[in-house]
Amino acid sequence: MSSPEIERLIQMLAKLPGLGPRSARRAALHLIKRRNSLLDPLASAMAQAAQSVTICGICGNLDAADPCGVCADDRRDRGQVCVVEDVADLWALERAASFKGTYHVIGGTLSALDGRGPEDLNIASLLTRVATGEVTEVILATSATVDGQTTAHYISDRLEDLSDEKGAGLSITRLAHGVPVGGELDYLDDGTLSAALKARRPV
């Protein structure tokens, strides 16, 4: 039997994605054995993050500052806004380092099953951003799932309405769906192949 403090640590670790009770126990033991090199720095980093990390009031990104580093960066093109479902998607696009515009995190997808409607997503603030007239292109980078694309179509409808009202030429685009770089056709699933064929373009 371990002490209540250790049990609590194990219980909290077991709530993390990818960890069950057994692996949480191993992680807890690992941390406790390396108190100086791991446990103390980790506890301090977590306390600091809990205190300083906030949600960006413009785009919904997570950062220690509001507005976040992306929104505050003058070198970025504020005319381009890439709409993503989650902060993890924003990080993925930033890793690719091929997009120099700004982002908007909507916080999920429309889902009839989960009872998540437009009012539960960060869509109103996107429309407010676009209404200022600074944005010239909105890139819908929602996931290639039925829920993701239903959300993209919904946002596209709302943006078209806004564009019609303002009389401004807003360009609405979405990410391409198809063959990944390095992907061999033989190994691709039928859905990806069908989408790729449907979205073929002249060479």
Place this chain on the structure above:
Amino acid sequence: MNWTDEGIVLSARKHGESAAIVTLLTRENGRHSGLVRGGYGSRARGIYQTGNLVSAHWRARLSEHLGTYSCELLQPNAAMLMSERLPLLALTSAAALVERLLPEREPHPDTFASLSALIEILEADENWLPRYVEWELGLLNQLGYGLDLTECAATGSTDDLVFVSPRTGCAVSAGAGTPYQEKLFDLPTFFMTSDPAPMSEDIDMGLRITGHFLARCAKDADAGDLPTSRARFVDRVARGARD
């Protein structure tokens, strides 16, 4: 207990970290749910998209258990419709209606056949909207809430049928219905003649009529309101008519 059948994916709900509870409309076993281990993971998620046709193997120790599915993709219908705004909404609306209204684990081969046909039409036929309304009429029939449009409910006449009674679902002739027309639905002409390209007002009225009876069916089955995906589809159709 185990069986193998073809099924159309109606929904996949995340369960735990990477598993999914998948509901299929199968050809011989009706609407049937099961657990798919790894079904919400990045590898398998594409298979369990609404509308996809899969070959499913269901297994459980006892027949009343949830059981587990292992599926193989047969037709990637979701991928074909993903870029099409209105057909995608129609697909999600149809799947949500079947999931909400069809009793679980009862064979409904007609509903399976009609949903398969509807998905084919959504992919191939540009003028699919009236076929969607007809599909909802067919679903009402299969659920025991079919409309009787053969004769006037009041006079028995088969001529000049221009209204539908919201109470009985029967047709009403112009002569008998005109004094009560504010309380009756106008009968869309394509309900009677299978017009391949009906007016948008007729489509709207058709969706109002089927929506009224589907809502009644949902209420009787204690299934709550109609799914929000249908409301979103109907709104988009009305918006399309305005555009």
